[in-house]
Amino acid sequence: xxxxxxSSLQMAIMMYxxxxxxxxxxxxxxxxKYAKTDFWLSPILASLIGYMTVYxxxxxxxxxxxxxxxxFSEQIIxxxxxxxIGFLFLVFYIQITGNMLRQYAEFVVDSFLVxxxxxxxxxxxxxxxSFIVRGGLEALGRAAQLFFPIFTLPLLFLIILVFPDFEFKxxxxxxxxxxxxxxxxxxxxxxxxxEFFLITFFLPFLTDQKKGMKYGMMTVFVVMMTLVVVxxxxxxxxxxxxSFKVYxxxxxxxxxxxxxxxxxxxSAVMAIWVVGAFIKISxxxxxxxxxxxxxxxxxxxxxxxxxxxxxxxxxxxxxxxSTVELHKYSVGTFPLxxxxxxxxxxxxxxxxxxxxxRKRQGSE
Amino acid sequence: MKxxxxxxxxxxxxxxxxxCWDRVEVNDLAIVTAAAIDIKDDNQIELSLQVxxxxxxxxxxxxxxxxxxxxxxxTLVRSQRGSNISxxxxxxxxxxxxxxxxxxCKVFIxxxxxxxxxxxxxxxxxxxxxxxxxxxxxYVSKGNPKDALEVLPPLERYSGEVLRELSxxxxxxxxxxQDVQEGLVGVAQAGAFPFIKILPPGKGEEKLQGIPYIVxxxxxxxxxxxxTMSEKATRGILWLRNEMEAYTVILKPEGVKGEVSLxxxxxxxxxxxxxxxxxxxxxxxxxxxxxxVQNGTNLALTSPKSIQTVEKAYQEDIKDxxxxxxxxxxxxxxxxxxxxxxxxxxxxxKEWKKVENRWDEVFPKVEVEVNVEAHIRRQGYINKPGGxxxxxxxxx
Numbered sequence: 065x066x067x068x069x070x071s072s073l074q075m076a077i078m079m080y081x082x083x084x085x086x087x088x089x090x091x092x093x094x095x096x097k098y099a100k101t102d103f104w105l106s107p108i109l110a111s112l113i114g115y116m117t118v119y120x121x122x123x124x125x126x127x128x129x130x131x132x133x134x135x136f137s138e139q140i141i142x143x144x145x146x147x148x149i150g151f152l153f154l155v156f157y158i159q160i161t162g163n164m165l166r167q168y169a170e171f172v173v174d175s176f177l178v179x180x181x182x183x184x185x186x187x188x189x190x191x192x193x194s195f196i197v198r199g200g201l202e203a204l205g206r207a208a209q210l211f212f213p214i215f216t217l218p219l220l221f222l223i224i225l226v227f228p229d230f231e232f233k234x235x236x237x238x239x240x241x242x243x244x245x246x247x248x249x250x251x252x253x254x255x256x257x258x259e260f261f262l263i264t265f266f267l268p269f270l271t272d273q274k275k276g277m278k279y280g281m282m283t284v285f286v287v288m289m290t291l292v293v294v295x296x297x298x299x300x301x302x303x304x305x306x307s308f309k310v311y312x313x314x315x316x317x318x319x320x321x322x323x324x325x326x327x328x329x330x331s332a333v334m335a336i337w338v339v340g341a342f343i344k345i346s347x348x349x350x351x352x353x354x355x356x357x358x359x360x361x362x363x364x365x366x367x368x369x370x371x372x373x374x375x376x377x378x379x380x381x382x383x384x385x386s387t388v389e390l391h392k393y394s395v396g397t398f399p400l401x402x403x404x405x406x407x408x409x410x411x412x413x414x415x416x417x418x419x420x421x422r423k424r425q426g427s428e
Numbered sequence: 429m430k431x432x433x434x435x436x437x438x439x440x441x442x443x444x445x446x447x448c449w450d451r452v453e454v455n456d457l458a459i460v461t462a463a464a465i466d467i468k469d470d471n472q473i474e475l476s477l478q479v480x481x482x483x484x485x486x487x488x489x490x491x492x493x494x495x496x497x498x499x500x501x502x503t504l505v506r507s508q509r510g511s512n513i514s515x516x517x518x519x520x521x522x523x524x525x526x527x528x529x530x531x532x533c534k535v536f537i538x539x540x541x542x543x544x545x546x547x548x549x550x551x552x553x554x555x556x557x558x559x560x561x562x563x564x565x566x567y568v569s570k571g572n573p574k575d576a577l578e579v580l581p582p583l584e585r586y587s588g589e590v591l592r593e594l595s596x597x598x599x600x601x602x603x604x605x606q607d608v609q610e611g612l613v614g615v616a617q618a619g620a621f622p623f624i625k626i627l628p629p630g631k632g633e634e635k636l637q638g639i640p641y642i643v644x645x646x647x648x649x650x651x652x653x654x655x656t657m658s659e660k661a662t663r664g665i666l667w668l669r670n671e672m673e674a675y676t677v678i679l680k681p682e683g684v685k686g687e688v689s690l691x692x693x694x695x696x697x698x699x700x701x702x703x704x705x706x707x708x709x710x711x712x713x714x715x716x717x718x719x720x721v722q723n724g725t726n727l728a729l730t731s732p733k734s735i736q737t738v739e740k741a742y743q744e745d746i747k748d749x750x751x752x753x754x755x756x757x758x759x760x761x762x763x764x765x766x767x768x769x770x771x772x773x774x775x776x777x778k779e780w781k782k783v784e785n786r787w788d789e790v791f792p793k794v795e796v797e798v799n800v801e802a803h804i805r806r807q808g809y810i811n812k813p814g815g816x817x818x819x820x821x822x823x824x
Contacts, residue, residue, distance in 0.1 A: 174558065179449040179450050180449040233774060241781075301606075302610070304613065305606070305609045305613055319606060321563055328561075
């Protein structure tokens with residue numbers, strides 16, 4: 065079905081904005097609510113979930129090297145049950161991608177395009193992403209590579225530019241109330257780390273399959289480091305006021321003032337956000353398109369890309385009436401749902417697959 | 429044929445690049461340079477905006493600076509009452525033909541009366557609205573804050589600029605919106621704002637040519653103003669908050685007539701919290717350096733002994749200033765504007781938790797010990813008192 069091949073480095077570059085893009089914007093505020101001044105520790109704890117997810121995805125890939133989760137779930141637990149699991153995955157991914165579209169558009173409308181109808185912003189992004197998904201995996205990989213510097217460099221600049229305003233003492237007290245607050249704070253970013261299961265859609269198409277695991281783990285580490293650094297920047301600038309901001313990194317971007325003339329750099333944050341959201345949505349969109357085609361036993365996924373795009377736009381409205389609900393969903397529902405679908409179900413599949421393999425080997 | 433269609437599509441997309449619905453032209457904007465908020469007798473808010481006039485800039489300064497720059501003001505001031513800021517703003521919009529734009533507004537002034545009734549509701553608007561900046565400076569003015577906007581300063585283009593420049597010089601406290609938010613929601617729950625007054629115009633200047641200037645500090649407990657501090661005490665607070673810059677210290681050394689002035693002065697302050705046997709204590713360690721800028725005594729500052737005399741006076745002076753400031757904050761205002769709470773919270777989070785709710789009572793009881801280490805490093809271009817005959821110089 066997918067004839068393109070990507071390298072494992074390309075996969076890493078696709079997954080990195082795929083996780084970080086939305087996680088750096090609103091998650092620091094949510095984490096800070098629970099972990100107070102220790103919220104920079106939470107991504108480290110949350111990344112454990114990421115390592116486990118990558119491990120599970122890779123082990124499953126090892127057992128069924130040419131297949132994605134939609135296909136091998138049928139082989140592991142039978143055709144009917146497998147289809148149900150596959151359907152669950154697809155609905156989950158369509159729903160969270162709709163969510164990302166909404167989150168992206170809410171941010172754009174909230175801070176810049178106040179009068180523009182949100183449906184237009186969502187529809188344009190969906191349209192753009194469908195182009196790249198139709199272009200295939202190779203096009204997606206190349207695009208991610210191309211945009212990677214645009215995504216990471218502004219982040220580096222941001223660190224340098226706000227450096228003079230850092231109040232390093234904000235980091236104290238470290239673990240003032242024990243380990244519990246950072247653990248509580250880790251639950252929400254943990255949900256983001258489960259999204260690493262998406263590599264199951266890319267692993268079969270790697271040119272260097274053996275490196276898949278290594279690069280997957282590396283991506284988790286780099287994502288963790290990025291989140292820790294972003295959380296520290298936010299902490300050093302905003303301190304205890306972090307949890308009051310909806311978009312803390314944006315507030316930090318606005319705070320820049322270097323030499324009295326280098327100011328108003330929120331557009332740098334915006335650039336990170338738009339490029340990141342574009343890659344993120346495309347990566348998930350691709351997974352959905354490929355998965356749906358496999359689920360329906362189609363010979364190609366390209367014809368259904370447009371219709372799936374419409375579905376994504378609809379889901380971005382249906383699932384959330386307001387930013388309040390969006391926030392509630394990110395805090396309450398998403399981490400648990402993500403953990404269930406992207407870690408516990410795959411773990412369960414892996415358990416059965418390994419047992420079956422042993423049984424088969426035993427009988428031979 | 430297909431290629432032409434593609435090209436047409438691409439050209440069609442150009443139409444979307446203008447930013448659609450949110451296209452804003454600069455000449456449709458009323459750029460606010462400063463805003464003042466006060467409360468009136470009928471409990472209504474009065475919002476005054478100082479709006480920049482682009483026309484005045486091009487005609488006034490362009491023609492080789494003809495005296496008073498054409499005499500026209502670069503800004504206009506409009507005000508309007510309403511039940512809160514957003515209400516007043518929407519009414520005010522009908523008096524201004526362009527759309528009000530907050531993005532460049534770096535000065536917000538609260539009236540004293542409003543500050544005493546609480547600013548939380550108004551801060552909410554400023555923090556929630558996407559346009560006002562986290563780095564905008566906040567002030568409290570004596571009397572009607574609108575007056576501060578209406579004056580036409582001779583040196584700067586408009587009065588908002590005057591206040592901003594003064595704040596950048598660290599003359600008084602430099603307080604941004606971010607600081608206020610952190611102060612109000614953070615552990616201290618107290619804040620300090622620069623307190624401004626109008627400096628009357630000098631002789632020969634026109635009636636409105638006064639400027640607003642910073643005379644001290646308005647002290648806030650939670651979101652309500654509880655009092656003001658004099659300029660002298662403000663200096664002490666600045667020392668404690670490590671915001672000291674551009675400042676002259678005047679000393680009276682013991683045993684000689686006259687004064688010695690030091691400038692520039694640099695200082696490093698360390699606040700070290702201690703809790704021993706349930707007794708809260710704050711060690712304030714000051715390490716300061718200065719250079720002599722004026723010597724009105726007959727001491728030759730070349731000998732170590734005379735330097736020592738001056739350094740001792742220096743040390744005493746700084747100690748007095750800081751103690752005065754602490755005394756005022758702790759006992760007169762009972763508001764923690766020197767951020768002791770933050771230091772305690774950072775070092776003793778567990779003990780802090782216990783007093784968190786009654787910090788108001790604990791704060792005045794915190795024992796303070798001030799240790800000053802003062803040095804004079806340089807003495808300028810002459811090494812003896814200037815203009816004094818050699819034989820009158822006191823040698824030690």
